[in-house]
Amino acid sequence: MKKINILPGKFMIPALVLVFIFQQSPTLNALASDNQETSQFIPSLEKGMYVIIGAFRIKENAINYANSIKIGGRKPSVGLYDERGLYYVYAYKTLDDLQYARDKRAELRATDKFYDAWILYVGINLEDLEKGLTAKTAEEETPDMALVTQPKEILPPPDEINKKEKGQESDKDFMPPPPVQKDKKLYNYIFRVINATTLREIPGYVTIIDAARNKAMKSVSTNQMHQLEAPKSQSKEIIALCDIFGYVKEQSKFKIDDPMSSPDKSRISQSGGVTTVKFELARHKVGDILTMYHVYFYTNSAIMKPESKFELNSLLDMLKENDKLVIKIHGHTNGNAPGKIIKLKEDDNNFFKVTKNNIETYGSAKELSKARAEVIKRWLIKNGIEEKRMQLKAWGGKKMIYKKNDSMASKNVRVEIEILKG
Numbered sequence: 001m002k003k004i005n006i007l008p009g010k011f012m013i014p015a016l017v018l019v020f021i022f023q024q025s026p027t028l029n030a031l032a033s034d035n036q037e038t039s040q041f042i043p044s045l046e047k048g049m050y051v052i053i054g055a056f057r058i059k060e061n062a063i064n065y066a067n068s069i070k071i072g073g074r075k076p077s078v079g080l081y082d083e084r085g086l087y088y089v090y091a092y093k094t095l096d097d098l099q100y101a102r103d104k105r106a107e108l109r110a111t112d113k114f115y116d117a118w119i120l121y122v123g124i125n126l127e128d129l130e131k132g133l134t135a136k137t138a139e140e141e142t143p144d145m146a147l148v149t150q151p152k153e154i155l156p157p158p159d160e161i162n163k164k165e166k167g168q169e170s171d172k173d174f175m176p177p178p179p180v181q182k183d184k185k186l187y188n189y190i191f192r193v194i195n196a197t198t199l200r201e202i203p204g205y206v207t208i209i210d211a212a213r214n215k216a217m218k219s220v221s222t223n224q225m226h227q228l229e230a231p232k233s234q235s236k237e238i239i240a241l242c243d244i245f246g247y248v249k250e251q252s253k254f255k256i257d258d259p260m261s262s263p264d265k266s267r268i269s270q271s272g273g274v275t276t277v278k279f280e281l282a283r284h285k286v287g288d289i290l291t292m293y294h295v296y297f298y299t300n301s302a303i304m305k306p307e308s309k310f311e312l313n314s315l316l317d318m319l320k321e322n323d324k325l326v327i328k329i330h331g332h333t334n335g336n337a338p339g340k341i342i343k344l345k346e347d348d349n350n351f352f353k354v355t356k357n358n359i360e361t362y363g364s365a366k367e368l369s370k371a372r373a374e375v376i377k378r379w380l381i382k383n384g385i386e387e388k389r390m391q392l393k394a395w396g397g398k399k400m401i402y403k404k405n406d407s408m409a410s411k412n413v414r415v416e417i418e419i420l421k422g
Contacts, residue, residue, distance in 0.1 A: 042087060045079040047123035049101045053114050054089035057307040062087035071108070081122075085309035085352070088120060098129040118224060186227040187256055188274040193222040193242055196280040198321070204244035206279075211237035211253055225274060230256045240277055245290060245311050246318040247281035283318065286422050289330075292415040295376070298354050301342035302371035304379075306352045312379060315417060319385050326421035328391040329376055331369030334412035335404045336397040338364045343371045344378075351379050370394030376415060391420065 042059055053076060056062035062078045066089045069076065076091045091114075092104045101119055108117035191206040205219040212233030220226040222242075230236045238256050243249040254262035259275050262268065267278045284290060295312060296305040304312075319325055341363045344350065348357055373392045381387055397404070400412040 042078050042080045044082050045088065045120075045122050048093050048095045049098065049124060050079070050088060050090040050120040050122065051092040051101060051104050051108065051117055052088050052090050052120050053108065053117050056087045056089070057085070059087050062089055065089055069113075071114075081120075083309075084313070085306040090120070091117070096129065098126075116224065116226060185257075186229055188225055189220075189228050190225050190274060190276045191220065191222050191240060191242070191279065192276055193244070193279045193281060195247075195321075196282045202244055202247065202281060204242070207241040207243070209239040209241055211235070211239050228256060242279045242281065244281065245292065245294075245314045246283065248284060248288075250279050250281060252277055252279070283322070283422075284419055286419050288419050290417045290419075292417060293411060295415050297372055297413070298342070300340045300368070301354060301358075302368065302375045303342060303344065303350075303354050303358065304352050304375065308352070312376070316380060316383055316385070319380065319389065322422060324422055325419065326389050326391075328393055328418040328420055329373040330393045330395060330416040330418060331371075331373035332395050332399055332412060332414050332416065333365040333369045333397050334400065334409050336365045338362065339368075341368050341371060344375060349378075349382055351375060351382075364396060366394045366396035366398075369396050373415060393418075 040063070042063075053071075054062065054065050056065070059078075059080075066076050066078050071091045076089050077093075079088050079090065080086075081088055091108060092101065094101050105117050105119055108114035193202045193204060193206070194200060195202055201223045204222045206222060207219050208217045208228060209215065210217055210231035210233060212231065212235055217229075217231065217238070220228070222244075228238075231238060236255050236257050237253060239251050239253045241249070241251045252262070252264045252267060254264060254268065254277075259265070259268045259277070260270065269276050269278070292311050292315070294310065295308040297303060298305060319327070339362070341361050342354060342358050343361070345357060345359055348355075350357075370392060373394060377387070377390050377392060380390065397412065400409075401414075402408045402412055404412070
């Protein structure tokens with residue numbers, strides 16, 4: 001088979017950067033650069049299979065993480081998944097060698113640091129590739145094999161970013177789980193989350209809560225296997241809370257070391273040392289109001305930040321799934337002080353970047369909240385939703401959740417989606 005050399009892309013930095021290709025197999029290469037800079041251009045992920053070790057909303061965090069580790073003597077690479085606006089750190093890429101990709105994933109998972117490495121399929125028909133492979137057992141296969149319908153496999157944990165109205169990025173970002181402690185008892189869990197109507201898997205996160213202390217322990221991605229540590233309480237009870245935008249929240253309580261003793265055991269099954277907890281989520285009904293806490297705007301503007309794309313796509317999916325849905329988009333700000341407002345021109349569809357072509361005006365907080373609701377409406381129209389299915393409501397700072405100077409005041413800056421018809 002002909003060798004394929006794959007470069008991670010061009011670098012937009014003043015100094016000459018040498019890109020090293022670390023060939024692992026005829027079709028699989030470790031993609032690594034020994035001199036990645038936070039100012040560099042990150043290439044988009046092209047067609048192929050990527051062995052992923054981390055996912056981030058913020059480019060600099062992804063680059064810093066990639067620069068902090070080495071795999072096989074080389075640093076991993078970073079790629080942008082355009083449709084979700086997320087930066088993936090990957091150790092290997094291959095175009096068509098599925099078995100080798102799985103072997104590399106298994107090698108990484110055998111280590112403490114990368115025990116939850118997984119494969120991202122970009123533009124790949126997995127069924128075609130599997131035809132040439134020997135059938136594997138359920139224990140050999142891993143949860144990410146269900147991720148054929150990429151790019152919906154990653155959602156940042158809900159509490160990882162605490163944005164403020166002034167638009168500064170938080171230092172926190174999604175990072176790979178901490179290394180496994182070998183001296184601690186760990187339990188293998190999969191939280192299978194599907195749409196109750198379509199039966200399709202739902203990307204998102206499940207929050208694991210210490211039931212005795214009512215304290216969140218960690219967030220884990222849906223439809224993938226994770227190793228969980230028991231809470232320190234004597235009962236060892238945990239609550240798995242599944243709260244994904246666009247769906248009615250559900251939870252399940254059980255003993256982490258004896259889940260089948262739970263009254264809720266009808267949703268729990270065990271096989272091959274892995275416990276699967278199944279959630280079938282229903283869509284929200286008429287009258288429900290959904291808060292889009294993960295849609296962010298630049299300071300004093302009605303222009304969204306790129307990390308807003310995931311939740312916007314979740315809203316888009318909900319509207320496309322049911323063409324009878326009619327919604328009202330509510331805009332809210334932190335306080336009622338007037339000020340500068342930056343917004344898009346009527347013919348400008350650059351929804352996620354402030355540019356010199358933007359309009360700058362002065363107005364009230366209510367006007368700013370209206371402009372923010374309007375830009376979401378425009379984005380939805382651009383993506384195929386009929387205008388007649390959307391209404392707007394601007395509140396300014398009239399319905400703040402927290403006081404203006406409260407440590408949680410950033411949550412006052414939000415967009416809410418009310419379901420009017422469905």
